[in-house]
Amino acid sequence: MKFNTLLKRIARGNTTNLAGGCAFSQSPKAELVSILLTAMLGDQFYRSGDATAARVKQLVAATEDKAFVAKAAIYARTRAGMRSVSHLVAAELARGVKGAPWTKRFYRGVVHRPDDVLEILACYLAAYARPIPNALKKGLGAALAEFDEYQLAKYRRDTAELKLVDAVNLLHPPHSEPLRKLMRGDLAPAATWETKLTQAGARGENEEEVAELKSAAWEELIASRKLGYFALLRNLRNILEQAPQCVDAALAMLVDERLIAKSLVLPFRYLTALEAVQSSKLPRASDVLPALSEAVDKSLANVPAFDGRTLIALDGSGSMNGRPLAIGSLFAAVLAKANVGATVMVFSNDADFVALNRRDSTLTLTREIARHAPGGGTNFHAIFQRTTCAYDRIVILSDMQGWMGHQAPTDTFAAYKQRTGCDPHVFSFDLAGYGTLQFPERNVYCLAGFSDKAFQTMRFLEEDKHALVHEIEAIEL
Incomplete structure (x- = not known):
């Protein structure tokens, strides 16, 4: 072997990337983790959403260690806040894994909200139709049985192609009083911000009355803390405009460490909120910037401080x-x-x-x-x-x-x-x-993702270059 030729081959990489340049391929596990922690299944600069979904399916099929695939999906959904791609992986595992003892526990673990059940089930039915695998039925059914009335009412999706009522009929989950109320039609409408604002708009007889009712609705939602954290971020501009008397209370919620940790909001969402607020030029908009910065700092509190340069x-x-x-x-x-x-x-x-x-x-x-x-x-x-x-x-x-x-x-x-x-x-x-x-x-140390979890992993990488994969492997099924 001519070693100069070998060096040239190394410099050229062992594959070609989507831009046509020289590159190095990843191991299947590393690529699966990378795509799970970054892909939202929308169109990207170099790849369409459909092509990304197809690649996810290929990786799930090609990875022999299906338990690792399941753990990666749980990590992506519950620790990194990635939704659609974890739903796709869950549906693919239902098709590709038969009889494994961990499957029911996996489906229970990958569900974070009731609409996760709907999306996983819809994904499977769209791709493979019925019958629904028993593990998928039991796991998703067990997850549904644990949600309370408010959660079921909030995500009942009565106008969707696949409604929560349909999911109960298909999955036959264990009985619970909230599910019985759902099936009888006795669930009270969830007091979501959308519902409150819609009701305010319908009740007002003129613009002045509508504005007063919307202001009161925001005040109630914030005082009772029934406004979700992501909804708070999305509506900062509306609160500034429609309920300026609630700004201080809203900003107190914004920097609440417990709410930040529970929300799984991806850090770039703060930038979207900042742009919306600054473009409004509303009074007190300048007060939001310090609070948003504080919230970002708290959401990324695990950024490592390294020695040296x-x-x-x-x-x-x-x-x-x-x-x-x-x-x-x-x-x-x-x-x-x-x-x-x-x-x-x-x-x-x-x-x-x-x-x-x-x-x-x-x-x-x-x-x-x-x-x-x-x-x-x-x-x-x-x-x-x-x-x-x-x-x-x-x-x-x-x-x-x-x-x-x-x-x-x-x-x-x-x-x-x-x-x-x-x-x-x-x-x-x-x-x-x-x-x-x-x-x-x-x-190199390979990292991926949009959440603070990537920074936590950086702490260990200089000692263990496969820390991210090992962290996922440590998840219990």
């Missing part, structure tokens, strides 16, 4: 526009604030360092970092070509679709290490789940 390299190329750039900028900001010896870089065709004032709020830093994203191509080589300092670790936040430079950046990285005399840890943070890496998996 850290380089945070954010992909600012065109394919990152939208959610990947939003979450990447946010993660870069919180990492920079948590680590005094951190430097932030944004790369695309080339790479530039971003000067930050760490006394600014998290969300202000996030927007400043995102502002430096130029679009254009994806050149991973630029990270190491523009870096002259020796770092202890390098965190790369990207969709991993590098294509510039004709080769994967392994040689450029090796040259950087030789030039600076350092041997940094590399965290490869996948923000899209497309399934490829820019470094061989054995040389």
Whole structure:
């Protein structure tokens, strides 16, 4: 064997990514975890939602360890807040696993809300029709039997193709008084914010009366804490406009650590709320920014503070526009604030360092970092070509679709290490789940996801490079 040829082959990677560039494939388990923690089954820059769903099905079928697949789905739904992709995996497992002793417990474990039952069941029926496997019936039925009247009323979905009543008829869950009331039609309407606001609009005889009733409805919802945390985020602008007397109480809910932890709200949702509030130009809108920043900091409280110097390299190329750039900028900001010896870089065709004032709020830093994203191509080589300092670790936040430079950046990285005399840890943070890496998996710590759980895992990765997979494997079925 000619070893120069071998080196050339390594630099070229062992696969081609969706952008047409050299890349490295992931192990099936790592790719499954990556896609489960990033995919919302909507269209992405390089892949349609249907293609993503097809890839999920392929990975579920190809992974021999179906118990690991089940644990990954539970992790994605209950710890990382990912919904649609966990529903798809649950439906696929119902088709592909027969007779395993853990299946009933899996379906009970992957259900977080009553509508999870509806979505998993609808997904299975749409793909495979009836009969419904016994494990799916028993597991989803057991989950339904544990919900209370309010939860069942909130998610009864009377106008949907598959209603909660239909699910009870199909699954035959264990009897419970809330389910009996559901089937008799005796459940009182859930006092959701949608219901309250709709009733207020219907009862008012003129615009002034409607405004008063809506203001009172918001006041009642917030005072009784019957407004869900995600609904609170979505309606901050409405509360500012329609019930300004409730702003202080609403912001107290916003920064409540217990509500934040229970909500499973993904961190980028705070950016959406911020944009809606700031565009309103309403009185007291400026009061919301500090509260939103405090809520973000609490939702990402497990960001590790590393010793030594850290380089945070954010992909600012065109394919990152939208959610990947939003979450990447946010993660870069919180990492920079948590680590005094951190430097932030944004790369695309080339790479530039971003000067930050760490006394600014998290969300202000996030927007400043995102502002430096130029679009254009994806050149991973630029990270190491523009870096002259020796770092202890390098965190790369990207969709991993590098294509510039004709080769994967392994040689450029090796040259950087030789030039600076350092041997940094590399965290490869996948923000899209497309399934490829820019470094061989054995040389990097692979991370994925949009939640704070990824930061918890970073604490252990320098000791155990497969910490994320091991954390999922530790879930009990």
